[in-house]
Amino acid sequence: MRMIITKRAPLPGWVQALVPVAAILVTLILSAVPILIAGGDLWLSYTSLFRGALGTRYNFLETCVKAAPLTFTGLAVAFAFRAKFWNIGAEGQLLAGAIAATWVGINAPALPKAAVLVLVCAAGFLAGGLWATVPALMKTKYRVDDVVTTLLLNYVMWHIMGYLLFGPLQMPNSSWPRSPAIAELARFPVLLARSRFHLGIVLAVAAVLIVWFINSKTVFGYQSRAVGVNPRAAAFGGIDVNSVIIRTAVLSGGLAGMAGVGEVAAIHFHLLMDVSPGFGYSGIVIAMLGRLHPLGTALAAFFFSVIIVGAQSMSRLTGVPTYIAEVIQGMALIVMLIALLLTEYRIKAVKD
Amino acid sequence: MEQVFTLSFITGLLAAMMRMATPIIFGTLGEILSERAGVLNLGIEGIMLMGAMTGFLTTLATGSLWLGVAAAALIGALLALFMAFLAVYLGLSQHVSGLGITLLSTGLAMFIYRLSVGSPVNPPTVQPFTQTAIPYLSELPVVGPAFFTQYTLVYWAFLLIPALWILLYRTTWGLAIRTVGENPLAADTVGINVNLVRTLCLAAGGALMGIGGAFLTLAHQNMFLIDVVGGRGWISIAMVIFGNWDPLRGAAGALIFGFLDALQLRLQGLGFDIPFHLFLLIPYLMTVVALVSVSRRAAAPAGLLKPYRREEKG
Numbered sequence: 001m002r003m004i005i006t007k008r009a010p011l012p013g014w015v016q017a018l019v020p021v022a023a024i025l026v027t028l029i030l031s032a033v034p035i036l037i038a039g040g041d042l043w044l045s046y047t048s049l050f051r052g053a054l055g056t057r058y059n060f061l062e063t064c065v066k067a068a069p070l071t072f073t074g075l076a077v078a079f080a081f082r083a084k085f086w087n088i089g090a091e092g093q094l095l096a097g098a099i100a101a102t103w104v105g106i107n108a109p110a111l112p113k114a115a116v117l118v119l120v121c122a123a124g125f126l127a128g129g130l131w132a133t134v135p136a137l138m139k140t141k142y143r144v145d146d147v148v149t150t151l152l153l154n155y156v157m158w159h160i161m162g163y164l165l166f167g168p169l170q171m172p173n174s175s176w177p178r179s180p181a182i183a184e185l186a187r188f189p190v191l192l193a194r195s196r197f198h199l200g201i202v203l204a205v206a207a208v209l210i211v212w213f214i215n216s217k218t219v220f221g222y223q224s225r226a227v228g229v230n231p232r233a234a235a236f237g238g239i240d241v242n243s244v245i246i247r248t249a250v251l252s253g254g255l256a257g258m259a260g261v262g263e264v265a266a267i268h269f270h271l272l273m274d275v276s277p278g279f280g281y282s283g284i285v286i287a288m289l290g291r292l293h294p295l296g297t298a299l300a301a302f303f304f305s306v307i308i309v310g311a312q313s314m315s316r317l318t319g320v321p322t323y324i325a326e327v328i329q330g331m332a333l334i335v336m337l338i339a340l341l342l343t344e345y346r347i348k349a350v351k352d
Numbered sequence: 353m354e355q356v357f358t359l360s361f362i363t364g365l366l367a368a369m370m371r372m373a374t375p376i377i378f379g380t381l382g383e384i385l386s387e388r389a390g391v392l393n394l395g396i397e398g399i400m401l402m403g404a405m406t407g408f409l410t411t412l413a414t415g416s417l418w419l420g421v422a423a424a425a426l427i428g429a430l431l432a433l434f435m436a437f438l439a440v441y442l443g444l445s446q447h448v449s450g451l452g453i454t455l456l457s458t459g460l461a462m463f464i465y466r467l468s469v470g471s472p473v474n475p476p477t478v479q480p481f482t483q484t485a486i487p488y489l490s491e492l493p494v495v496g497p498a499f500f501t502q503y504t505l506v507y508w509a510f511l512l513i514p515a516l517w518i519l520l521y522r523t524t525w526g527l528a529i530r531t532v533g534e535n536p537l538a539a540d541t542v543g544i545n546v547n548l549v550r551t552l553c554l555a556a557g558g559a560l561m562g563i564g565g566a567f568l569t570l571a572h573q574n575m576f577l578i579d580v581v582g583g584r585g586w587i588s589i590a591m592v593i594f595g596n597w598d599p600l601r602g603a604a605g606a607l608i609f610g611f612l613d614a615l616q617l618r619l620q621g622l623g624f625d626i627p628f629h630l631f632l633l634i635p636y637l638m639t640v641v642a643l644v645s646v647s648r649r650a651a652a653p654a655g656l657l658k659p660y661r662r663e664e665k666g
Contacts, residue, residue, distance in 0.1 A: 003441060005442070005661060034460075034463060037467070038467050086447055138640075138644055138647075144593075144643045145593060145643075147394065147447060148586065148590050148643065149643065151586045152583075152590060153636075153640065155582075155583045156633050156636045156640070159630070159633035162629035166629060281455065284451055285452075288448060321462075321463050321466035321467055323466055324463060326458060326463065328459075329459060330459045331456060333448070333455055334452040334456060337438065337444050337445070337449060338438075341442055
């Protein structure tokens with residue numbers, strides 16, 4: 001017996017759109033295995049998961065709060081992957097953004113709040129974008145594998161943050177690795193009473209629309225995709241491939257940086273070592289689940305947020321460890337990969 | 353300053369270098385074997401973490417360190433077989449499949465650990481491996497205690513380096529593996545089962561990665577922490593490129609990394625007034641710089657990242 005994989009005729013659009021939904025359903029079914037092994041009651045587990053994330057107004061808004069950084073990192077990865085810039089470095093770029101936002105936030109000039117907020121965001125975006133140009137330059141100038149460099153630079157930025165938090169940026173008279181609080185002026189306003197629904201969520205939605213616009217309506221978006229499909233053909237068609245990769249990196253890193261800005265300016269108000277619980281890595285799965293499309297990415301980010309927020313209640317009610325959220329994320333990526341394969345190919349078993 | 357140049361400092365530094373390099377050598381050799389056959393295994397970071405966790409829990413349950421190592425090798429091979437299913441048989445993107453394996457393994461490692469031990473105030477520990485002195489050699493000055501009074505797994509790692517080199521360059525199996533990685537079509541034409549060779553190399557490589565993880569929880573430390581692997585898998589991948597897919601050069605890279613890691617630890621211990629986080633990033637930064645400097649001569653196996661499908665022949 002052998003497997004034969006053959007290309008199939010393109011499926012209609014509505015089937016393609018349902019692929020991520022099917023992948024999510026399959027993932028939830030597969031998640032039953034670790035939940036059952038952990039001794040959790042399945043019905044109670046899933047109901048507590050969804051109730052915990054969506055059941056009350058406050059919980060729903062908390063899910064939106066978590067979805068904001070995930071949307072940013074998901075967009076960052078999706079935009080880079082489309083150009084085959086394998087940016088696994090959203091985590092480090094997020095930290096760069098968080099550090100820059102903290103620095104500006106602490107030293108906020110006496111300007112109108114709107115101006116300070118623009119400064120904070122610009123600093124975070126630029127820091128993330130610049131950090132992403134390092135591996136992009138290495139890729140374009142020296143042909144160093146971008147997967148490896150973006151990964152390694154995550155650790156470099158993590159240690160830079162550690163140095164800052166145990167040194168120059170440490171809150172005076174504190175033994176904790178924690179920066180002073182950012183100024184009131186630099187904090188994102190809360191937009192809905194009795195919640196943490198903040199400006200960053202609106203910015204995340206705006207980013208989805210902007211990336212969608214860049215993707216589908218601008219020359220840069222077209223060039224970026226052309227480089228991703230076939231760099232040689234793109235170069236032959238007159239596109240400066242290196243310049244496109246670097247501009248892609250700046251936008252990608254900047255988006256990841258914005259995730260860090262939001263966590264500092266709206267959630268923690270300080271820089272801390274655990275400012276990101278791996279949002280950058282989740283962004284990879286989210287981008288894949290969203291099929292590298294901005295709107296899909298936003299939906300995937302929201303779904304992941306449901307899992308992450310809901311896992312807390314599931315854990316409280318059923319004793320299933322909260323790490324179930326990480327397991328579900330990993331499974332989702334693999335299931336989505338296989339689902340994508342099945343939309344393009346047919347797998348047949350044949351006898352030799 | 354003079355304490356830096358004492359013989360005991362140098363002995364300690366070299367001994368620590370060997371220990372720091374060992375998990376990375378296991379990872380690097382495992383990755384070289386996979387990539388030589390044409391598959392980039394980005395699951396390495398997660399596989400090492402699963403190896404670290406499985407090895408630790410097995411030893412905790414059975415009291416046997418060697419059963420722990422065996423379990424780590426087994427789980428590493430199984431995860432790599434799953435990688436083979438995705439990347440070799442289904443022909444999915446090696447980049448994304450590997451990341452999927454890493455994310456899933458990381459989640460599973462934390463999930464299973466928490467399920468098995470709960471969240472106690474004091475995490476459980478095992479009685480770790482002790483060092484074995486090699487008769488006569490260990491009595492040599494300076495290098496004796498550093499190189500020949502080590503954990504058994506350290507000796508394994510260093511014996512594996514020439515073993516893999518011989519396998520790859522001096523045996524017909526090695527020729528088959530390299531052909532599969534360079535030119536799968538040619539390999540197929542001469543009757544080599546490309547997908548089988550890739551699968552076996554991935555599995556063996558995964559077993560080595562698992563053992564590298566187990567070294568961390570059974571020798572380097574005596575407990576499991578969630579960040580115990582801490583990027584050593586990614587460093588291993590960097591060492592493969594640094595070493596130009598050659599076991600000897602890759603291991604040399606791992607030793608340099610181990611040396612820098614050991615040096616930063618020792619200098620910290622001597623109370624040098626340099627922030628330790630800046631020390632911690634030196635090995636990573638050096639790796640990145642090294643990657644740039646060797647990039648001109650880097651020559652990956654030509655078949656790397658490409659799934660092989662018979663139907664696409666011709």
